[in-house]
Amino acid sequence: MHPVRKTSPEGVEYRDLNGNDRMDPFEDPRLSVEQRVEDLLPRLSLEEKVGLMFQTVIEAGADGTVLEGPGAISKSATSDVVLRKHLTHFNVHALDDARMAARWHNALQTIAEQSPHGIPVTISTDPRHAFIENAGTSFAAKSFSQWPEPLGLAALRDPELVREFGDIARQEYCAVGIRAALHPTLDLATEPRWARQSGTFGQDPDLVSELAVAYLQGFQQESLGQGSVACTSKHFPGGGPQKDGEDAHFPYGREQVYPGGRFADHLKPFPPIIAAGTAAIMPYYGMPIALEIHGEKIEEVGFGYNKQIVTGLLRGALGYDGVVVTDWELVNDNHVGDQVLPARAWGVEHLSPAARMELIIEAGADQFGGEECVELLLDLVTQGRVTEARIDESARRLLTVKFRLGLFDDPFVDEDMAAETLGRKDFRAAGYAAQARSVTVLVNRASESASGSSVLPLTKGLRVYAENVSPEAVAALGVAVARPEDAEVALVRLPAPFEPRSDLFLESWFHQGSLDFPPGLVARLARIAAQCPLVVDVVLDRAAVVTPLLPMASALVGSYGTNDEALVDALTGVISPEGRLPFDLPRSMEQVRRHGEDVPGYDDPLFAFGHGLLIISTV
Incomplete structure (x- = not known):
């Protein structure tokens, strides 16, 4: 979509934003930003200037149209907030596919063209x-x-x-x-x-x-x-x-x-x-x-x-x-x-x-x-x-x-x-590689096999018991089995611990509170580890107290936004994990409670800022 343009007597194409059929200085693309701003500002009504000073949340219609009524998040109809309240800054929430997002944006700009100065x-x-x-x-x-x-x-x-x-x-x-x-x-x-x-x-x-x-x-x-x-x-x-x-x-x-x-x-x-x-x-x-x-x-x-x-x-x-x-x-x-x-x-x-x-x-x-x-x-x-x-x-x-x-x-x-x-193939490939590379290897113990080599990188083709890992990713690693006792390796992904809350609006989305894993989970993971080598990935959207996982995990890694397939590529060395901790991991919640909120790092962390083991790929 392209804007409607006119041509000035000097042959300059411009947008006639205030509809007066002449190129005013603020519409002249040849002038400096400062000149255009100083021309436009005194033309604006107080209401238009005040409207600039608000930025509210806006929702897009699923079909690319604007919403002309209050929505789940939006407070007002789109035309009302643009043309009556004169707002020109909006914070968009959900966007679906690219065409829908572009169509909605253009529809919103078309409404803005109807305002007194087309801001x-x-x-x-x-x-x-x-x-x-x-x-x-x-x-x-x-x-x-x-x-x-x-x-x-x-x-x-x-x-x-x-x-x-x-x-x-x-x-x-x-x-x-x-x-x-x-x-x-x-x-x-x-x-x-x-x-x-x-x-x-x-x-x-x-x-x-x-x-x-x-x-x-x-x-x-x-x-x-x-x-x-x-x-x-x-x-x-x-x-x-x-x-x-x-x-x-x-x-x-x-x-x-x-x-x-x-x-x-x-x-x-x-x-x-x-x-x-x-x-x-x-x-x-x-x-x-x-x-x-x-x-x-x-x-x-x-x-x-x-x-x-x-x-x-x-x-x-x-x-x-x-x-x-x-x-x-x-x-x-x-x-x-x-x-x-x-x-x-x-x-x-x-x-x-x-x-x-x-x-x-x-x-x-x-x-x-x-x-x-x-x-x-x-x-x-x-x-x-x-x-x-x-x-x-x-x-x-x-x-x-x-x-x-x-x-x-x-x-x-x-x-x-x-x-x-949006989502161009090379863009996705770059993001995928970064996901795999950012995985941080915290622990990588020697296996009990005859070679005595480290558990990571994992060998493909193993019998795999998995939790919180997609079937497609497990299939890329090996053969899925339903019980740890039938597996040659177990792969478990865990979110960093938090205390669920849901009283206030937004609260349920915020992961707050204790960093301790629940004892029942720890006991269950120990039973898995008694049957086969256990590889644990903790998704570190914030720090976690991983101390109780150390006795049982043959390998322990942290990730910060890595899909299951990229995690498997990192664990098998297809893409070498290179991540190093961006923060200290504490030994206990007691250590956290004693620690000053403004102080970077601990005197004696479990794993320090910058920790990350390299794994030698066999691929």
Whole structure:
């Protein structure tokens, strides 16, 4: 699909976005971004400028149409939120096949053309190239190429691979009209109970910094332009040190703590990502407790409300002048079905939604994530509590990104190109290889065979007892048997332990709580190991206490987003597993409880950051 263009008297093709039959400066593709923004901004009504400052969740119709009514996630009809509320930034959730996604995007842009100045829509997404399906943080790949979670990329310690991933993801995003990424995540995985470690690059601030910059370069390219995906780097100033590992999406996880005095470690990845040109930065929900920076006590309110952090530290000390978008739903509670997710107004729960919004603007944010309550901000301006000059400041930053992305000149995508690009064969092959390579071998004992060689690499053609492994993958390894006593090897895949919770909306998707495997499972695995060599893969979406598995596992590996077939290729040496732990694995939950939430690693871990055995392939 292509935009309708006119030709100016000078022979310049342009989009007549405001329908006045002449090429205004903001429509002139020859002018600089700064010139176009400065021409457009005073033309906009207050309502249009305010609309820029909200980014809400949107759903796509399964057939590629827009939804014209509230959905499971969407709060409003699409036309209403675009044409009446003037929103032009949307966070898309489920997308099915490539043609459907492209068709829906074009339909949405067509609606936006009907607005007074034709401001194009910017579509954003949480990560959607790996395995974890969590409506609050990420989506499984589906039609997109599938890669390990960021922890798996960190396990490979390869900036060039991360840059390649970012470039491939960029091409797939652009093909369906996604031009903003709500990632990378720069948080440090220092608290092993925290539910969001899978989206990080691990515990080491230097590795996180190096890989985050490579990631940004893959998505944004050398500079933000027409082929880029604009990145929102998060969560400023580091969202990892959650008290007791509880997540700040929920009231019981609102506190961030620094018992080890390691705030500087968590801040360290942000200056490099700012220097590399990140388009936006997102503060986390967390409320800092007993934090001092250069002798100044930091107010105990959520980072999105915190002027000392957003204006003082980010904009002042670090010199960042780009877009700041809040994390989702700091202003209003979210009711979904019979569940509620309270507004993440940590430290300011007593304030009204309007007062919360005023405080967020005063702190220095430009955009409200997950909200569409434009009337609150309009009322604040009417009451003189927020000036129109302050609105202009944020609108200018937001428009600049749209112009730099080339959306004003052509926001549409081609369905055929989308179908050819998403999940392209070479993209899938690269992701598959990364899945297998990222597998981390923790233990590889000698077998009891006459050769006495290590269990890994596994020999193909064995009789295999398997749990949580697809029949196709087992068939690629050997012959499936139903009982361990009939097997020559057992292969068991286990998720990292967690405590299921389901009271609050989103809570069931977050893996939180204890890292201990249940004793019944451990006893059952011991019985399997008594019959044949046992190979265990623990899917490390966060750390796990694997200590009780050591006496029984002939081989123990960790994975971070690896399908069954890629795991078998790694275990057999078809693709050599090269992963090294991106974080320490603790010896016990007691060790975890004694450990400072902000401190990277332990004095005496069971397996240390960087551990990973090589296996010698016989293939």
